Amino acid sequence: MSSIRQVQITFDCANPERVARFWCEVLGYVVPPPPEGFATWDDFDRALPPEQQGSAFACVDPSGAGPRLFFQRVPEGKVVKNRVHLDVRAGTGLVGEERLATLQAECDRLVALGATCERVMVADEYNESCIVMRDIEGNEFCLD
Numbered sequence: 001m002s003s004i005r006q007v008q009i010t011f012d013c014a015n016p017e018r019v020a021r022f023w024c025e026v027l028g029y030v031v032p033p034p035p036e037g038f039a040t041w042d043d044f045d046r047a048l049p050p051e052q053q054g055s056a057f058a059c060v061d062p063s064g065a066g067p068r069l070f071f072q073r074v075p076e077g078k079v080v081k082n083r084v085h086l087d088v089r090a091g092t093g094l095v096g097e098e099r100l101a102t103l104q105a106e107c108d109r110l111v112a113l114g115a116t117c118e119r120v121m122v123a124d125e126y127n128e129s130c131i132v133m134r135d136i137e138g139n140e141f142c143l144d
Contacts, residue, residue, distance in 0.1 A: 007067045009086070012078075013137045016057035016071035017041075022136045023069055025113050026088060029059040078138045086141045091128070100129045103143045107131050110143075 013019045023029060031041065038044040045053050055073045060066075090106040091099040100122065107117050114136040123129045130144040 008070050009067050010070045010072060011139060012074040013071050013139075014073065014077065015137070016055065016073050019135065019137055020057040020059045020069065020071045022113060022115075023071075024059045026110060026115075026135075027059075027061070027066070027069075029066070029069065030062045032058060032060050082140045085139070087130075087144045088141060090143045091130075095128060096123065099123070103129060103131050106143055107133065 011019060020031070024031065034041045034044045038047070041057075048055075056071065058068055058070045060068050088106070091103050094102055100120075104120070107115075107120075110133060111117060116134045118132040118134060118140070121127070121130050121132065128144070130142050132140065132142055134140055
């Protein structure tokens with residue numbers, strides 16, 4: 001008998017808190033409470049050795065349904081396309097013009113948060129429309 005395991009999605013990035021707070025806005029996620037004994041995450045961060053301060057941050061789905069997102073600082077910048085990316089399901093169940101308009105509205109909202117729009121892929125005979133985007137540090141994701 002196999003068991004179901006929880007999944008955490010980890011992002012390598014330069015500024016973990018900034019990227020985590022961006023994804024909180026995108027997905028409606030929240031920052032979890034700080035560890036016991038600390039009033040704030042800033043208090044916790046200041047308690048770490050200087051080289052570890054600001055090195056990680058996380059956000060969670062407040063409903064508990066979605067995976068935890070973890071952001072870790074790495075020294076190198078992004079240089080190639082992601083091998084894995086998130087699909088933000090903004091147009092589920094919609095087709096045609098209604099889907100494209102909904103995706104475009106969400107794209108506009110995310111661009112205002114610092115994302116960039118890479119390309120709009122309009123529906124064809126096989127696929128519905130989607131929009132390829134990048135988060136504030138250049139990680140690819142799709143609005144579908």
